[in-house]
Amino acid sequence: xxxxxxxxxxxxxxxxxxxxxxxxxxxxxxxxxxxxxxxxxxxxxxxxxxxxxxxxxxxxxxxxxxxxxxxxxxxxxxxxxxxxxxxxxxxxxxxxxxxxxxxxxxxxxxxxxxxxxxxxxxxxxxxxxxxxxxxxxxxxxxxxxxxxxxxxxxxxxxxxxxxxxxxxxxxx
Ligand code: IMP
Ligand code: MG
Numbered sequence: 271x272x273x274x275x276x277x278x279x280x281x282x283x284x285x286x287x288x289x290x291x292x293x294x295x296x297x298x299x300x301x302x303x304x305x306x307x308x309x310x311x312x313x314x315x316x317x318x319x320x321x322x323x324x325x326x327x328x329x330x331x332x333x334x335x336x337x338x339x340x341x342x343x344x345x346x347x348x349x350x351x352x353x354x355x356x357x358x359x360x361x362x363x364x365x366x367x368x369x370x371x372x373x374x375x376x377x378x379x380x381x382x383x384x385x386x387x388x389x390x391x392x393x394x395x396x397x398x399x400x401x402x403x404x405x406x407x408x409x410x411x412x413x414x415x416x417x418x419x420x421x422x423x424x425x426x427x428x429x430x431x432x433x434x435x436x437x438x439x440x441x442x
Contacts (some may be wrong), residue, residue: 271428273435274442277418283437284318286413289323290394294363294411301361302389303327306353308334308378308432311367314425315396315413319365330355334374347377357386363411367425368397372405379407397421397438 293304303323309331320329333351363384367376375393383391394411403418419442420430422428423435432439 271420271442273422273432274342274440275430276437276439277416277421278414278424278438279414280437283413283424287315287318288322290411290413291319291324294319294394295324295347298323298325298327298361298363304355304357304360304362304388305329305365306362306382307331308367308374309351309366311425312365312396314433315367316365321395328355328360332378334378339402347374347382349378353386357382357388359389361390362386362388362392364393366393366395368399368421369393369395369407369409369412370399370402372407375409376405376407398428413432 287359303325305316305320305327307313321329330353331351332349332353334347334349364378366375379391379393392410394415395409398412398415399417401417419440420428421438422432422441423438425433426439427433
């Protein structure tokens with residue numbers, strides 16, 4: 271599979287993330303915001319979003335995998351890295367690269383709510399790929415809502431490749 275076309279260019283991504291940052295800054299005034307990046311895919315999005323949020327926020331990471339090397343969800347989520355900050359009473363925002371079927375983020379939301387008891391728990395995804403949604407989950411903040419096949423770049427991978435590309439592309 272090769273890079274087919276650019277779906278989101280640098281300017282679009284930067285402008286949208288700045289707007290998201292302003293929205294989150296307004297919504298989390300006076301709260302104890304913790305950004306939890308879901309490795310590996312969210313690392314670039316989190317880095318840019320965190321700098322667009324004008325609040326004192328804490329940052330932590332978890333690692334979840336539901337995919338292996340394929341391009342469809344297996345339905346089984348595993349967490350191989352737990353958060354290390356104390357999240358009790360904090361306002362946690364889970365930062366995901368892309369929500370597709372919803373399986374991964376729905377599982378994580380339930381798991382986090384039960385295990386870490388934050389004051390609030392919301393979901394922020396760079397891309398909400400809603401057409402294949404099978405699990406009813408609310409994506410509270412999203413950068414883009416798309417239905418463009420399999421996407422790579424800006425953190426998104428196909429079999430661990432293409433994550434470091436600066437824009438978002440389709441594979442074909
Ligand atoms: P879901 O559980 O089906 O919602 O899948 C979510 C996970 O699958 C995300 O964390 C991504 O890692 C991966 N994923 C889903 N769609 C894509 C895509 O188009 N490109 C790259 N990764 C994707
Ligand atoms: Mg992922």
